[in-house]
Every structure is written in C-alpha cells, then in structure tokens.
Amino acid sequence: MMTEQGRVLSALLQGTFICQVTDEEAWRFLKNREKAQQLEPHLAMLNRTLSSTAEGDVFFASYLTIGETERKMLTQQFQDTASNLVPLVEWLLLVQQANESDMPVTMGNAIRLNELQTTIEDTPAYAEQLEKISRYRMFGSTSVNLDGQLKQVFKRLTEMGYLTRPNPEKQIYLATGKVEHLYEMLRFIDETEALSLSEQADAAITQGSLL
Amino acid sequence: MSQALIQTGTRLLNALGKHSDLIMQVYINGTVDEQKHSPKVLEQLVQLGVLWRPESQSELRLKSAVRTLLEGSLQDERNRTINANIGASLASLKTLAEHYKEALHYNKYNESAAHMSDLTEHVYQLSESLSNSVRVLFGRITNEFGYVSSVDAKIRENELAQGQVTDLLSQLECFRFDELSEIAGSNRELRHLLVVSLQQRFSKAAQELSVVQARLIDLLGRFREFQGRTRLLKGYLLHMEQHPDFAPGNYTNLTQVPVLFNQSNSVISAAAPDVNNVEHENDYQEIVSSLTHIHQRATKQDDAEAQQDIDVTAQSTVSLEKDELQLAIEDFFCEVIDSGQPKTALTYYEEKALGFDQEVWMYQVIGGYQALADQEKQFFALDPHGENDKTFTGNFYINDITLGLR
Numbered sequence: 001m002m003t004e005q006g007r008v009l010s011a012l013l014q015g016t017f018i019c020q021v022t023d024e025e026a027w028r029f030l031k032n033r034e035k036a037q038q039l040e041p042h043l044a045m046l047n048r049t050l051s052s053t054a055e056g057d058v059f060f061a062s063y064l065t066i067g068e069t070e071r072k073m074l075t076q077q078f079q080d081t082a083s084n085l086v087p088l089v090e091w092l093l094l095v096q097q098a099n100e101s102d103m104p105v106t107m108g109n110a111i112r113l114n115e116l117q118t119t120i121e122d123t124p125a126y127a128e129q130l131e132k133i134s135r136y137r138m139f140g141s142t143s144v145n146l147d148g149q150l151k152q153v154f155k156r157l158t159e160m161g162y163l164t165r166p167n168p169e170k171q172i173y174l175a176t177g178k179v180e181h182l183y184e185m186l187r188f189i190d191e192t193e194a195l196s197l198s199e200q201a202d203a204a205i206t207q208g209s210l211l
Numbered sequence: 212m213s214q215a216l217i218q219t220g221t222r223l224l225n226a227l228g229k230h231s232d233l234i235m236q237v238y239i240n241g242t243v244d245e246q247k248h249s250p251k252v253l254e255q256l257v258q259l260g261v262l263w264r265p266e267s268q269s270e271l272r273l274k275s276a277v278r279t280l281l282e283g284s285l286q287d288e289r290n291r292t293i294n295a296n297i298g299a300s301l302a303s304l305k306t307l308a309e310h311y312k313e314a315l316h317y318n319k320y321n322e323s324a325a326h327m328s329d330l331t332e333h334v335y336q337l338s339e340s341l342s343n344s345v346r347v348l349f350g351r352i353t354n355e356f357g358y359v360s361s362v363d364a365k366i367r368e369n370e371l372a373q374g375q376v377t378d379l380l381s382q383l384e385c386f387r388f389d390e391l392s393e394i395a396g397s398n399r400e401l402r403h404l405l406v407v408s409l410q411q412r413f414s415k416a417a418q419e420l421s422v423v424q425a426r427l428i429d430l431l432g433r434f435r436e437f438q439g440r441t442r443l444l445k446g447y448l449l450h451m452e453q454h455p456d457f458a459p460g461n462y463t464n465l466t467q468v469p470v471l472f473n474q475s476n477s478v479i480s481a482a483a484p485d486v487n488n489v490e491h492e493n494d495y496q497e498i499v500s501s502l503t504h505i506h507q508r509a510t511k512q513d514d515a516e517a518q519q520d521i522d523v524t525a526q527s528t529v530s531l532e533k534d535e536l537q538l539a540i541e542d543f544f545c546e547v548i549d550s551g552q553p554k555t556a557l558t559y560y561e562e563k564a565l566g567f568d569q570e571v572w573m574y575q576v577i578g579g580y581q582a583l584a585d586q587e588k589q590f591f592a593l594d595p596h597g598e599n600d601k602t603f604t605g606n607f608y609i610n611d612i613t614l615g616l617r
Contacts, residue, residue, distance in 0.1 A: 010479055013475075013477065013478050013479045014477045014478075014479050015474065015475060015476050015477040046478060047475075048475050051470045051473065053470070053471060060474055060475075061474075061475045062470055062473040062474055062475055063468075063473055063475050066468055066473070070475075071463060071464070071468075073476055074463040074468060074472060074473060074474075075461060075463045075464070077463075077472075077474060077476070078461060078462065078463045078472050081472075082458060082459055085447070086447075086448070086451055089444050089447050089448055090448065092444055093441075093444050093445065093448065096441065096444075100360055101357075101360060102360055102361045102362055103362065103437055104437050104440040104441050104444070106437075106440070181471070183440055183443065184471055185471055185472070186443050186444070186447055187443065188462075188469060188471055189459045190443065190446075190447075192459075192460070192462070193459060193460065195446070195447075195450055196446075197442065197443050197445075197446025197447050197449075197450060198439060198442040198443060198446055199446070200446040200449050200450060201441075201442040201443075201445040201446035201449060202442060204445070204449055
C-alpha cells in the first residue's frame with residue numbers, strides 16, 4: 001500500500017501537472033505547506049523540486065539544478081511547447097467563440113463535446129477553423145469529416161494533459177491546470193519579448209479588423 | 212364604498228386570470244399583436260389599467276405595475292430596476308406617525324387605528340422593497356449576469372449593479388434612528404414598528420449589501436481577467452499572422468531558467484518483480500497463470516492466421532499456372548477439332564514426342580474428357596482400345612484411346 005505522500009510523489013515524478021481538477025486529493029495535500037515540505041527531500045534526491053504556477057493552484061516538479069542533460073531535456077521540451085503554441089491558441093479561441101458564453105477556457109471549465117460539435121457544424125467558419133487546427137502536426141488528424149477531426153483534437157489534448165474526462169461514458173471534458181500554465185507561458189513570452197499582445201488585439205478590435 | 216372597491220378589484224383579478232395567456236405574451240414580447248386579439252378584450256384591459264398605449268402611434272404595452280408584480284413573483288432575472296427611493300418612504304412614515312400621535316392625543320381611536328394600519332403597511336413595504344432589491348442583486352451575481360453573453364456586456368451590467376449598490380447604500384444613510392425614536396417617543400407600538408423592525412431590516416440590508424459589493428468587485432476582477440486572456444490569445448494570433456517567423460527566445464539557455472519552462476521529465480517506470488520475495492509468491496503465480504492463458508490464446512490465433520495465408524497463395528497458383536500435362540491435353544483436343552479426324556492418344560503422344568509417362572498420359576486424356584462440361588462432351592467421342600482380363604471378367608485393360616468428333 002502506498003501512502004498519500006508516496007502517491008503524490010510518484011505523480012510529481014511522472015511529470016504530471018497536479019491541479020484541483022485532475023487530482024483533488026493530491027492538490028489538497030500539496031496545498032498544505034507542511035505536507036508539501038515533507039516531499040522536498042525526496043524530490044531533491046532526484047534533483048527535483050516542487051514548483052507551482054497559476055498563483056499556486058497548479059503544482060509540478062521542476063529541476064533543482066540544471067546541468068547539461070537537464071538543459072538539453074528542457075530545450076527539447078521548450079521547442080515542442082513553442083511549436084504547439086499556435087495550434088493551442090487557435091483551439092482555445094475556437095472553443096471560446098463556439099461557446100455561447102464568450103468565456104475563455106479556464107481551469108475547471110466544462111466543454112460538452114456534443115454541444116460544441118453542433119455549434120461548429122452549424123457555422124462553416126468554425127468548421128474551417130477546426131479543419132485547419134486538426135491538420136497541425138500536434139493533432140495530426142487525417143480525417144475528412146468534422147466528427148473525426150474534433151474527436152482526434154480532443155483525444156490528443158487529453159493525452160497531453162490539457163483536458164481531462166472525469167466520466168469516460170460522457171463526452172464532457174474539463175480544462176485542467178495545464179491550460180493555466182499555457183496562459184502563464186503566453187504572458188511570460190509577451191512580457192519578455194515586449195510584444196504588447198493585448199494592445200495589438202485592442203488596436204485590431206478598434207480598427208474593426210475581424211479576428 | 213368598500214363593497215364597490217372589492218367588486219372592482221375582483222373584476223380586475225378575474226380579467227387578469229381570464230386573459231393570462233395574452234398578458235404573459237405581452238410580458239415576454241413587450242408589445243401586443245393587436246391583429247390577433249379582439250379589440251373588445253384589449254379595450255377592457257386598457258380600461259382596467261393592465262395595458263396602456265404610451266403614444267398614439269405605438270403598440271399596446273404592459274403597465275409597469277403589472278410587470279413589476281410578474282417580475283417579483285417569477286424572480287425574473289431581467290428585472291434590473293431597484294427601488295432606491297428610501298428617503299421619500301421615510302418622509303411618509305414620519306408624517307403618518309405624526310397623524311397617528313395627533314389622533315391619539317385627541318382620543319380619536321377609530322382614526323388612530325386606521326393610521327396605524329396604514330403606517331404598518333408602509334413600514335413593511337419599505338422592508339420588503341429593501342430585501343427585494345438585495346435579492347435581485349444577488350440573483351444577478353449568482354448566475355454571473357448569464358442573461359448577456361459577451362464579457363464586455365457583463366462588465367457593463369456589473370458596473371450598473373455597482374452603481375445601484377452605491378445608490379442603495381447612500382439611501383440607507385437617510386435612516387436616522389435618533390429622529391425615528393424621538394418620533395416614536397414612549398408609544399410602544401410605534402417604537403416597535405419604527406425602531407425595532409426597521410432597524411433589524413436596516414442592519415440586515417446593510418450587511419448583505421456589503422457582501423454584494425464585495426462579490427461584484429470580485430466578479431468585475433474576474434471579467435477583466437477573462438478580457439485580458441482573450442486579448443492575450445487574439446493578440447498572439449495576430450502577432451503570428453504579422454510575423455510568421457516569430458519564435459520566442461530559448462529561455463532554457465538562460466542561467467536562471469524561469470520556473471514556467473523548468474518542467475522535469477518523467478523518471479518513474481514500472482518496477483521489476485523480485486522472484487525471491489516469498490510474500491509475493493501468490494501474486495506472481497496468479498499473474499503468470501493469467502499470462503500463459505493469454506499466451507496460448509494468442510499463439511492459437513496466430514496459427515489460424517498463418518494457415519489462412521498459405522491457403523490463399525496455394526489457391527491462386529493452382530488457378531493461375533496450368534500444369535504442362537494439362538496444356539498438352541488441351542492441345543490434343545484442339546488438334547482433333549482442327550483436323551476433324553479421330554486420333555488415338557498414343558499416336559499423338561508419339562507425334563509430339565511428349566515426355567510424360569504413357570500411362571499418366573492416357574489417364575489424363577480420359578480425365579480431360581470427363582472434366583469437360585456436359586454440353587462440350589457431346590462434341591467428342593472417346594473410344595478405348597483394349598482387352599478383358601484373361602482370368603477375371605469385368606476387368607478391362609486399356610491400351611490406347613481414340614478421340615474423335617461426333
């Protein structure tokens with residue numbers, strides 16, 4: 001039998017993001033500062049440490065010291081992330097627009113696949129957008145029909161940990177803390193590269209450009 | 212007087228009940244479609260003060276009193292009006308209290324009782340309108356202004372609600388309990404109404420309003436964050452459109468790698484079994500037994516598949532490549548047809564100097580004849596030459612066969 005501590009530790013070492021949506025018990029465990037502190041020696045032994053993003057609501061393991069191998073690993077990871085940014089952002093915007101509420105996808109948001117599919121089917125512009133998104137390498141769909149494209153996109157996103165499907169019998173997906181991590185990364189890139197993305201978007205909206 | 216009042220009221224309520232369909236339609240659509248209803252009914256409703264025509268050209272609308280009644284009872288979230296006119300209500304309360312005290316002073320008990328009931332009505336009305344306003348605000352907060360779709364609209368709704376809360380709070384300041392208690396004086400009933408009941412309501416409303424205000428500010432923050440996120444996403448796409456070759460700098464090469472991009476990879480993989488651990492013996496046994504089961508089933512399936520494969524290839528070779536012997540037989544039959552003359556099998560065999568065994572050749576000629584379809588068989592005649600067995604009757608030795616056309 002594994003203790004709660006062991007379970008959380010192994011989840012962290014597997015490189016997963018722990019948030020309230022994916023694993024509430026582990027999340028509560030990590031939210032407790034004392035208990036989280038108990039994990040640190042174990043993580044440190046493997047050159048890892050507990051990190052959090054999204055204002056402390058998402059936990060993951062990061063490297064304690066970064067040597068050659070770690071740097072190589074991180075570079076590889078970063079390149080993957082950077083190349084996946086555009087497809088992910090396009091997907092987030094598609095879901096937001098197709099959702100009647102106009103709310104951005106955030107942690108804990110429920111996405112009902114059937115409803116989304118109906119909206120996309122009824123709107124040719126969304127269908128085109130979905131086809132474009134599904135053709136990206138990270139989703140790699142070769143399907144010609146909308147149903148297959150949508151399913152493939154959601155399957156890949158679930159595999160990558162951006163979505164979770166609490167009940168395997170229902171087509172309802174929840175956005176996980178990794179989505180928050182994505183926003184944080186975008187914000188970081190925006191600030192570091194001084195892109196002033198919000199201003200660009202504002203300017204485009206006032207100019208009446210259609211996004 | 213009161214009898215007439217009751218009658219008129221009953222008539223009004225009856226009319227409301229009788230035309231409930233029409234009224235609900237007006238409530239939802241805003242206006243009446245005058246084509247669909249009889250002018251008589253509409254005229255009656257206008258006279259009763261249920262419908263009215265704001266301008267001579269415009270369509271009939273629901274009177275605001277009826278609308279407020281429906282909104283209040285249905286807890287309709289579209290209701291955005293909040294009655295913040297507490298100052299006026301308080302002034303009328305004070306006046307009524309003075310009337311009541313005066314009537315008591317002159318011992319006009321009938322009058323004083325009437326004033327008292329009026330005053331009670333007003334006090335309760337005021338507290339009801341207060342609690343109603345708070346409830347309306349809460350209702351809008353709990354569904355996060357769900358009746359408007361875009362985030363911008365939600366922010367505007369939120370600002371409206373905040374303005375209303377501020378209004379209500381400033382109106383609440385109109386309550387002067389020292390004045391009210393002075394008016395109530397030593398009269399027990401007045402004191403109960405004006406001081407105790409109103410004060411309870413007042414403190415409750417003030418408390419709830421502060422909660423509402425905090426929640427509204429909270430929500431506004433969330434909406435602004437949503438707006439920020441949407442802008443971030445759209446801005447990024449826009450930027451990528453304008454600068455397609457943009458790539459973020461490699462932050463992992465910095466001396467201090469930002470935590471966001473410092474995500475360790477997976478180090479845990481499945482453990483190996485320790486066969487020397489006696490405690491696990493049972494578990495291992497179970498695992499292994501289930502494994503062999505799967506293993507056996509799997510190999511069986513493999514065998515079946517392999518055999519099928521062989522069958523398919525064998526069949527195709529048989530049908531594609533004809534045996535030499537068979538080809539020779541076909542040639543023999545063709546020659547008989549071409550020449551039109553009967554010919555023995557052995558003559559043909561010698562003519563062509565075939566390499567097969569003679570006996571096999573003869574058998575194949577018979578076989579070739581038998582293999583023909585009935586229709587084709589009719590064209591040929593097969594005549595065996597040979598002799599009977601010397602000892603055993605019924606045994607016929609064939610030396611040669613003549614094949615001819617019928």
